Amino acid sequence: METDKPLMTLALHEAPEEATYDFHPKAFEEYLGQKELKTKLQLYCHAAQLRGEPLDHLLLFGPPGLGKTTLALIMAQVMRVGIKICNGPMLERTGDMVALLSSLEPRDILFIDEIHRMATPVEEVLYNAMEHFRVDVIVGQGPGAKSINLPLHPFTLVGATTKSGMLSAPLQSRFGISERLDYYSDEDLQAIILQSAQFLNLKLSPESALRIAGCARGTPRIAKKLLRRVRDFAQIHNQNHATDILVQESLNFLGIDPEGLTQLDHKIIKMLVEHNGGPLGLETLASLVGEDSQTIEEVYEPFLMRKGFIERTPRGRQIPHKRLQTLILQKTGQSALF
Numbered sequence: 001m002e003t004d005k006p007l008m009t010l011a012l013h014e015a016p017e018e019a020t021y022d023f024h025p026k027a028f029e030e031y032l033g034q035k036e037l038k039t040k041l042q043l044y045c046h047a048a049q050l051r052g053e054p055l056d057h058l059l060l061f062g063p064p065g066l067g068k069t070t071l072a073l074i075m076a077q078v079m080r081v082g083i084k085i086c087n088g089p090m091l092e093r094t095g096d097m098v099a100l101l102s103s104l105e106p107r108d109i110l111f112i113d114e115i116h117r118m119a120t121p122v123e124e125v126l127y128n129a130m131e132h133f134r135v136d137v138i139v140g141q142g143p144g145a146k147s148i149n150l151p152l153h154p155f156t157l158v159g160a161t162t163k164s165g166m167l168s169a170p171l172q173s174r175f176g177i178s179e180r181l182d183y184y185s186d187e188d189l190q191a192i193i194l195q196s197a198q199f200l201n202l203k204l205s206p207e208s209a210l211r212i213a214g215c216a217r218g219t220p221r222i223a224k225k226l227l228r229r230v231r232d233f234a235q236i237h238n239q240n241h242a243t244d245i246l247v248q249e250s251l252n253f254l255g256i257d258p259e260g261l262t263q264l265d266h267k268i269i270k271m272l273v274e275h276n277g278g279p280l281g282l283e284t285l286a287s288l289v290g291e292d293s294q295t296i297e298e299v300y301e302p303f304l305m306r307k308g309f310i311e312r313t314p315r316g317r318q319i320p321h322k323r324l325q326t327l328i329l330q331k332t333g334q335s336a337l338f
């Protein structure tokens with residue numbers, strides 16, 4: 001029943017350490033965008049609180065950096081319960097899971113990131129725990145070993161995964177609530193950037209914030225990372241004022257073009273153009289540009305699709321026909337892309 005790896009434990013109202021260096025929303029009001037999802041979760045939290053019950057088990061799915069962990073932390077704050085955070089692959093033995101579950105106080109939240117990557121026996125411990133708040137523990141060894149069925153305090157499991165399809169059916173069916181996080185609009189990202197800039201004491205116009213937002217691929221984590229780099233530039237050049245010129249120069253220095261495309265996006269487009277616009281299978285494309293296929297699928301492709309550079313077909317990824325014509329012309333004209 002002992003875990004040999006420390007589990008990150010957050011006591012009530014305690015924020016992660018990085019919170020000192022950047023702004024992290026601590027309440028639903030500070031969590032910008034994702035309006036519909038927020039409204040639903042607020043309602044569920046409120047209703048559970050009125051009943052004095054734990055929130056139903058919740059599965060959050062969506063690409064990395066969209067705010068899943070942040071939402072779990074906010075829910076713990078709102079419900080005034082403790083939260084334990086761990087990662088699916090980190091839980092190697094059933095004993096790890098049993099120890100973790102037994103350490104929960106009534107109504108606590110157990111947040112498991114990358115929940116689709118748990119070992120099957122560990123996952124199986126969760127089934128009974130989620131449904132009946134009980135776990136089976138084997139005591140003793142050999143012929144004298146006995147199985148004891150132990151009660152647990154009622155808790156809420158919040159699972160996060162990048163793809164719901166990767167979760168096993170028995171686990172998926174035990175979540176009362178399943179919600180998807182979508183990529184953010186540029187306007188929502190603009191608000192998130194301005195919120196962070198204020199916290200970082202950085203002067204930034206709404207127009208400049210929108211410029212950064214346009215390069216953030218619909219993802220708050222990327223938006224905030226870009227903002228911190230812009231702040232580095234501002235710090236060196238003129239204290240804490242990020243003028244629009246400075247923002248443009250910083251983005252340029254980071255290898256991001258005015259459309260928000262990085263060097264790897266360029267490489268992907270170039271490869272496709274060189275292969276007559278495609279179609280190319282994901283794995284082929286990934287090996288041609290030297291990036292892992294999951295990263296291409298989760299980080300690069302969605303933005304390129306939104307920008308109209310790529311479309312998915314049953315035969316692979318390809319450049320839409322009209323776009324290909326302009327790109328070939330650009331290639332002959334030796335534009336910046338080639």
Ligand SMILES: Nc1ncnc2c1ncn2[C@@H]1O[C@H](COP(=O)(O)OP(=O)(O)O)[C@@H](O)[C@H]1O
Nearest residue numbers: 024031032064065066067068069070192220221
């Ligand atoms: N809706 C939001 N409003 C403001 N900041 C956000 C929002 N969603 C995410 N963030 C910020 O973006 C970063 C990534 O969020 P995180 O919760 O770690 O994403 P995920 O768990 O989905 O990978 C964090 O710094 C977080 O504070």
Ligand SMILES: [Mg+2]
Nearest residue numbers: 068069070113
């Ligand atoms: Mg996370």
